[in-house]
Amino acid sequence: MSMLSWIRRIACAWLPRRASRLAGWLLLAVAAVAVWPVAAVTGAGCIVARLRGWPAARLGRQAGWALPMGIVWIAAESARGWRAVALDPVRDGGSGWPHLTVTTVFRTFLLVAPVTIPAGLALAALLCAWRIYAATTGTGGWLAAALVTAGTVPEVAVAEAPAAQAPVTLPAPRRETAPVALRREGILGPGARR
Amino acid sequence: MTGAGQDLGAGVRRGRMGWLVRQLPGRIWRGRPLRLLARALVTCLLALAVLHLVAGQPAAPALVTGLITWFGLTARSDLAPPRER
Numbered sequence: 556m557s558m559l560s561w562i563r564r565i566a567c568a569w570l571p572r573r574a575s576r577l578a579g580w581l582l583l584a585v586a587a588v589a590v591w592p593v594a595a596v597t598g599a600g601c602i603v604a605r606l607r608g609w610p611a612a613r614l615g616r617q618a619g620w621a622l623p624m625g626i627v628w629i630a631a632e633s634a635r636g637w638r639a640v641a642l643d644p645v646r647d648g649g650s651g652w653p654h655l656t657v658t659t660v661f662r663t664f665l666l667v668a669p670v671t672i673p674a675g676l677a678l679a680a681l682l683c684a685w686r687i688y689a690a691t692t693g694t695g696g697w698l699a700a701a702l703v704t705a706g707t708v709p710e711v712a713v714a715e716a717p718a719a720q721a722p723v724t725l726p727a728p729r730r731e732t733a734p735v736a737l738r739r740e741g742i743l744g745p746g747a748r749r
Numbered sequence: 750m751t752g753a754g755q756d757l758g759a760g761v762r763r764g765r766m767g768w769l770v771r772q773l774p775g776r777i778w779r780g781r782p783l784r785l786l787a788r789a790l791v792t793c794l795l796a797l798a799v800l801h802l803v804a805g806q807p808a809a810p811a812l813v814t815g816l817i818t819w820f821g822l823t824a825r826s827d828l829a830p831p832r833e834r
Contacts, residue, residue: 631811665802
């Protein structure tokens with residue numbers, strides 16, 4: 556295989572994967588910018604929870620306590636008509652873009668805060684719960700929890716042994732190469748090379 | 750539940766609420782009154798700022814409600830624990 560074809564093959568396999576991942580992150584960034592008040596509350600909630608060691612349930616409770624604000628907002632908006640309830644957050648969220656100053660950004664945030672604070676905190680609670688799940692299982696959170704492997708069983712026995720009892724001796728790990736194991740299972744014949 | 754049971758339950762709740770309200774000045778005094786006052790002042794100033802920034806919008810009463818909720822939740826830490834009856 557020539558060097559050029561090897562590079563071409565690597566690029567063909569590597570580039571689409573990288574490009575799809577980059578496109579996913581870009582899409583997420585665009586969505587975060589579009590709904591920046593929610594993203595800001597979610598980010599702040601995640602950072603505060605991480606720094607202060609809050610569990611995800613606490614963020615969820617905070618979101619619950621922010622709900623009266625949303626209920627009052629819905630009641631006040633419904634006095635203007637139900638159409639305003641659906642359209643006003645979008646209109647208010649986009650109102651700060653033409654004149655981007657600190658005051659307009661702050662005012663825009665305040666206009667949509669009764670909706671974005673409960674929603675952002677709830678989203679932050681979900682994200683924190685997912686992060687804790689991913690860290691616990693060690694699988695990145697996307698897959699099912701990993702099975703307990705045979706290698707961890709002796710360590711569990713040592714950890715559960717009472718202190719007064721004689722120390723549990725760990726069985727020495729049996730090392731065998733794959734061909735030996737396969738030969739033992741009868742998959743490979745005796746003449747197979749290692 | 751019977752009508753008499755409901756009346757009894759409501760009466761007990763009212764009595765407990767009245768007892769908590771009667772205890773409130775003492776709990777404030779024995780707690781951290783200056784900190785509570787500072788918290789109340791900050792809440793009032795934030796409410797005024799919100800009313801100034803988003804005057805006439807539906808978000809204004811909602812944000813004031815949020816500030817009052819925040820005050821109610823955090824002010825409990827500045828009160829002394831209630832005395833046992």
